[in-house]
Structures are given as C-alpha cells and as structure tokens.
Amino acid sequence: MTAALSRSEAEDFLYLEAALLDEGDWDAWLALYTEDAIFRMPAWRDEETLCSDPDTELSLIHYDGRGGLEDRVFRARSGQSVASHPRPRCVHVIGNVRLIDGADGIAEVASTFTVFLHDMRADRTHHFFGRYRHMLRHEAGTWRIARKHIVLLNDTIPTVVDFYSI
C-alpha cells in the first residue's frame, strides 16, 4: 500500500506546522522534518527573479539537513541571543493551498503565507508574506517535510527574520 495525501490532509499538515511555530512548540516542529530535510529561503537576484542555484547564488537561509534548523532552535532558546528574547508574537496565516502531487509516498504542496508579528521591545508590528512549496515524504507511518522552499516577497528585512517568523 502506498500512501496518498489529499488536499485537506495537506492543509491540516500546513496548519499544524504553523501552529507549532506560533506556539513555540519547536521540538514538535523539528519532528515534522526528515533528517535530510532541505530548508531554503533564497535571496532575490533582481526585482523579479529569485535566486535559483544555492551553490552559486545567495540564500537568506539554506540548510541541507535538519541539523541547521536544530541549531536555530537551540539559539532561539539559548537565552544568549538578544535578538531572540523576548520572542516576538507571531501568527502564520496559510492560504491558497494546492496539492501539486500527492501519490506514492511523496507529495508536493503549494501555499501562500502571511506572518504577522509583534516585537514587544520595539513596540513594532509588521508582517512577512510569500509562498511556500513543501515536499512531503511518507516516512515511518507519517508525513514529514523533506524539503521546504520559502519565497519571501517583502524581502527588505525589518531588523530580524528567523525561522519562527516565516
């Protein structure tokens, strides 16, 4: 039997990831990723073109393996990063979910996101928005993220952007 994913299951999955990020349940968030997960948010080559090759063009974030994300979580919780504490209040709103492919234990899901965040210290509210592309893999009886590609559309970063605010 090969696993298949429906659109509503894909939506539930993305909502769960968003909730875990927003609520700070980052161990559960990390557990959604495969060991070899690729996590990437490319920079923009120019006004209209996204960087495509991570080895010759810059990314805002690029990890080949979940360990990079584990480092980010470690830092955000370390109490040793002034940028990470107090943690900004964030809400992810996920929309326009489309199932690109969802058979044979592999699924590709396209969606859009808006993250609203409030930085208490600066008393500043702003938002990030863009597109997600999730590649999911059915592994040990559950769907996990094997690849997440984030297109950040408003990429003039107001001071800080971190894994929990995109």
Added chain:
Amino acid sequence: MTIDPAGLIDDRPDEGIFRVDRAIFSDPGIFDLEMRHIFEGGWVFLGLASQARAPHDFFTTQAGRVPILIMRDGEGQLGAFVNSCPHKGAQVAQTRAGNARIHVCPYHSWSFDSAGRNRGIKWQRAGCYAAAFEQSDHGLARLPHFGEYRGFLFGSLAADVPTLAAHLGGAARFLDFVVGQPPAGVELVPGAVTFTYDANWKLQLENCSDAYHFTSAHPSYIQIMERRQKGDSAAAVRSIWDQSQAWSEDAEGVQGGSYSFEHGHVLNWGRIGLTGSHPLFESAGDIAARHGAAGRDWIFNMRNLTIFPNLQIAENASSQLRMIQPIAPGRTLMRTWCIAPSGESGAARRQRIRQYEDFFNPSGMATPDDTVAYESCQRGHAGRVDPWLQGYARGMTAGRAGGNRLSDAIGASPRRSVLADSQLCDETLYHNYYREWARRMAAGVGAERA
C-alpha cells in the same frame, strides 16, 4: 536651530579623554548636516565596476538621499549621473540593473544615451522653445567626481574634494587585499540582501570595528560553531571563527589590532591564519605570488575595513560588502552582498556562500544580535542625564602614531595603530571616525555661515 556639532565630540588627547555626546545619534539637525556635508558633500562608495561589465550595462545606487545611475557607455567608459531627468525630475532608470543603449524617461519620453547625453526631446520642433532653452544642455547631470580603485567605484556630489587617491590615502592598501584581488577582479554573488534597523547609521559604522562585543553579543553563534565542530549537529557548515584563538582567554601575544587612516577610514583585524575552511585556501599559492608572503598573511587574517562613511568590507570565513544608507536619525538601510573573487572554483564559492549565510544575513544567527543591540542603544540614547558615552576609552594608552612592523611589511602607512592581545578590544579606532566626522561637519557649518 541646530546644535553645533563641534561641541558634541569631547576630544582631549592630552588628558586621555574622548567622549561622544548621545545627541549625535538622534538629533535631526545633526542628521541633516551629515547628509549635506558627509554623504552628499564628499566621496562615497557607489558600487563595483563589475556591476556594469559590458557596454551599456547600468545599475542604480544612492549617494546620501540622491538616486545615482552608473552606466558603461559604448566605448566601455563608466560614468556616474544623478538618476533624475532634467525635464521634471523623474528617475530615468527604474530598475536596480540592466542594459540599455537608450534610457527613455517614463514621464514625457526625453531620452538619454549610456554616456548620459540627451538624445531626444519629444516633439522638440513643435515645442516653441526659446533660444535660451535650445542652447542649453539637456543631458543627465554628471557627478562632479567619479573614480575607480581596484574595482571599487566612488563618487562625490560636491566639486570641492580631494582626489580619490588622496581621499583613500593609506586605506587603499587594504582594498588591494579584498578577497585576494585576483587578476579577474572582484564581484558580488547574485542575491542582494537588504535590511533596515531603527537606529542611527553610526551604530553600524562603529559595530564593524567593535571587537569588544563579539563574545557578549554572539555567544549563541559561538556555541553553535562549537557544536558543529564537535559534530553534535548534522550541519556541514563551519566557520573559521571556531579555529581562531583570538577570542579565547589564554591566547598570548598579539592577536590583532587596528589601523586608522586619514579621512576617517579604519581597519581592525584579528589573526586567523591559513586554514582549509577558508574559501581562498585553494588560491593561497597564487595569492602569495601576487601579493608576497606578508600580503598573503594579511589576506588570510580576519579584517573589517571601513571606507568612511558608507563602505564596509568584512572578511573572515566568508566576505561581506555593506553599503550604509542613512534614512533618518533613527533609521538605516543596509545593502549587503557576498563579495567574492571572480573566477574562484565552484567548491570555494559554495563554501563562501554557506559560511556567509549563517553569520552575515539578517536571517542568520549573528547579525540580528547586532542590529537589535543598535536599536537598544538608540532607545537608550534618549537618556541625557549624563550625555557623554564612555565607549571610546579602551586602548587609550595602547595606540601609537604611525604603523608597526605588520603594516611596514606590506607598505601600508596608517596614521595610528594599535597592537592588541585577545582582550584589549581597542575603542580608540572610533576616534578616527569622529575626528573626520567633526572636521567635515565643522567645514560644512563654516561654509554655510560664510
């Protein structure tokens, strides 16, 4: 009425006193003077020659508040112009970069060639222009001064400035070393990263030269590098910081230092040495052949170079070029790129990019801990019970006039130098920023009064 900038820097070398008034970071009158007399009144960095390699290539940039268009003309000559149509002021080039023989203004279609000359005024003959108009020039306004050094482009909106060579002075020697300066030159890795912070531009100016903050602001980053080194983490990214003794308590002897050059330029450096995790490692032999052994050693040191007021180049396990663009007293825009030697191998480029992202990006694990600290300073600067900041005093008894054996070895001639152990963390190099700042501000204020 604007505060007199001269009173805001308390510089008494004979008494061992150097203090800065908090007002320089937030006073709107001071900010306006800085824009007019520093950013729009003298040499500023504009970009790299490699951003417009081919005939008719162009890119847009900024000098203070003024939009600038840099174009390479049909003969291969670079020119710098105000990116504003002489007709009614619209920006003639709309994009960050491109290639165009002719730029047509979007508003009323006046057109300009890549040498900035006017090539057409729509319906000119039917326009019933007076002779005075017909006889005047309708090209783009050319910057009074524009020049290149080692691929770095600088321009001045003011006419009355020293030559570029005089402006760079001894600091030019360190532009010779940027990412090893291969024969093919230097370039920006595709993918510009732009961020803002709600604090004054001089906080970034200072932080680049601030060795004192590293272990305080970045312990989480340092720990992650240690974790990665121990293999606790699956990530393959490593940093040269983890192999540096410069930050450990027991490091002995000279671990770094600083140089101050005329016109406010500053270098601070730390000893790192040749290691395989440096992207230039593959080129160490070529670099020694081109720059000599002493030049090679400098190239493999950690170096933070500021060409006052708006260019910073930070080199460690990777390499960043930053342009500082002040927006308001309490707001700054940073344009940042990974700067790299043209023609490096794919493996070295990949290593350079990976080592860049985690350290330098505002989406990384170090820079946010700097910029959030700037914002904290900016809020704190509202306190004027004692207006004088005390962050300019470390190293007061360590400096000496002129260079030292390390600068002599490469023929660099700083005005002042400091040799430091791992914990000195010189703060006197900031004096050089503020002496130039005070000189330029005083000259500007004097010229306005005259």
